[in-house]
Amino acid sequence: MTFVSSSKDTENLTLTLVAEFAADAKRVWQVWEDARQLERWWGPPSYPATFVTHELSPGHRSHYYMTGPDGEQPHGWWEVTSVEAPDRLEFIDGFANEDGSPQDPEDTSTTVVTLDEDGGTTRMTMVASFRSLEQLQRMVEMGMEEGLKEAIGQIDAILAESPVK
Amino acid sequence: MVVYKPSSRDRLEEADIDRIFQALADATRRDILRQSMLREQSVSELARNYSMSFAAVQKHVAVLERALLVTKERRGREQIVHSNPAALRRAARLLDAYEALWRDRIDRLGDLLSEPGTEAPRPDTPGNDTRKDTQQ
Numbered sequence: 001m002t003f004v005s006s007s008k009d010t011e012n013l014t015l016t017l018v019a020e021f022a023a024d025a026k027r028v029w030q031v032w033e034d035a036r037q038l039e040r041w042w043g044p045p046s047y048p049a050t051f052v053t054h055e056l057s058p059g060h061r062s063h064y065y066m067t068g069p070d071g072e073q074p075h076g077w078w079e080v081t082s083v084e085a086p087d088r089l090e091f092i093d094g095f096a097n098e099d100g101s102p103q104d105p106e107d108t109s110t111t112v113v114t115l116d117e118d119g120g121t122t123r124m125t126m127v128a129s130f131r132s133l134e135q136l137q138r139m140v141e142m143g144m145e146e147g148l149k150e151a152i153g154q155i156d157a158i159l160a161e162s163p164v165k
Numbered sequence: 166m167v168v169y170k171p172s173s174r175d176r177l178e179e180a181d182i183d184r185i186f187q188a189l190a191d192a193t194r195r196d197i198l199r200q201s202m203l204r205e206q207s208v209s210e211l212a213r214n215y216s217m218s219f220a221a222v223q224k225h226v227a228v229l230e231r232a233l234l235v236t237k238e239r240r241g242r243e244q245i246v247h248s249n250p251a252a253l254r255r256a257a258r259l260l261d262a263y264e265a266l267w268r269d270r271i272d273r274l275g276d277l278l279s280e281p282g283t284e285a286p287r288p289d290t291p292g293n294d295t296r297k298d299t300q301q
Contacts, residue, residue, distance in 0.1 A: 003271050006264050010249075010256040015263055019271045023278045031274060041273035126267065133255055140262040 004123070013130040018123060025117035028124060029086035032056065032113065052100060056083050062091075063100030077102055081110075089113045095138070107135055181258060188232035193217075194225045198248060201235055205247035208237075233257045 004018040021028055031037045035054035043049035043066045051064040062078040075096040082090035092108040102108075109130045116123045130136040188194055197211055212222040226246055229235040233254050238245045249257065 002275070003268055006267075008257065008260040008264070010253045010260065013256055013260070015260050015267070017264060017267050017271075019274075021275060021278050027278065031277060037277065040277055041270055044269060044273075128263065128267075133252060133259065136256070136259045136263065140259050140266070 013133065013136055015126075015128045017126045017128075019126075020121055020123050022120065023122055024120055025086040025115040025122045028115050028122045032089060033085070035062075054078075056080055056085065056089060058083055061100070063096060065096075065098075073098075075100065079108075087115055107131070109135060109139065181261075184232040185234070188228050188234055191225070191228075193222075194229055197222070197225055197246075198229055198234055201246045202248040205245050207243040207245050209243065211246060233261075 002020045004020055006015065006017045008015050031041065033056045035051035038054065039049050039051055042064075047066050047068050049064050049066050051062060054062040054064070058080055060080045062080070063075065064077075065073045065075040067073050075098055076093060077096040077100055078091045078093045080089070080091045082088065090110070090112045092110050094105070094108040095103045097103055109128060111129075112127045114125045116125075130139070189198075193215060196214070200206065200211060200214065208223055208226055209219065211226070212219045215222060223244075226235065226237060230237055233249055235246050235248050236253075238247070
């Protein structure tokens, strides 16, 4: 259960994150494969995730939603693009309507998960790539309080205005 | 699509904001930022503009760096400072936030995997801690 390292590419909007777990790859694969287990770690306790449909098979579309403290329920979808159990999983995801259909099928980010087992320990590498800053911001901000969003917007405005002579 | 745990999110973002305002609260640092916005330059070049030690200038640069306002890059023996344009700053901040969210996920995932698993194929996980129950 150890975070190992991360690296960020601000030009290509990519985050790479490496973690190690004291479990074999088959066990780690289960927490991705089994919707009930996935629900237990995907969303924080204050914003739990519910997977309405989920299956790790190529072309399958998962539909899930999260439930916020005020009862708001943002929906999301995944489409599994590549599966090699228990070594590698690739999916695209985006924001969904309440019926699970994509709000904008072009507005997706890509996540690639690889599992490398070595002597009962599994190293999980997750690479997430975003298409645009707007998309990344929307993902990060979902569920964020309005006041905080405004504060962050103000900083951007201040920085944009600082005169460079 | 992702959502934040409020506590960690607030800490992160507020700390972010603090770092930016703190960095910009000092006249020398504002000047260093302006200089590096005009063109990228080495810490030693920057240091020539001020009547303070190289080490002091380096510290100022480090504060700007932590606030994601500039990036430092080693080129041979020189450390080159360039300002992060607004878009890159925003990207760095958002990727930080996204990373924080994934670190929380990894914590939860680790907890889940260390449970004495009924689903686990091998019941031999050492050091099981039964305190970690289902959270929902």
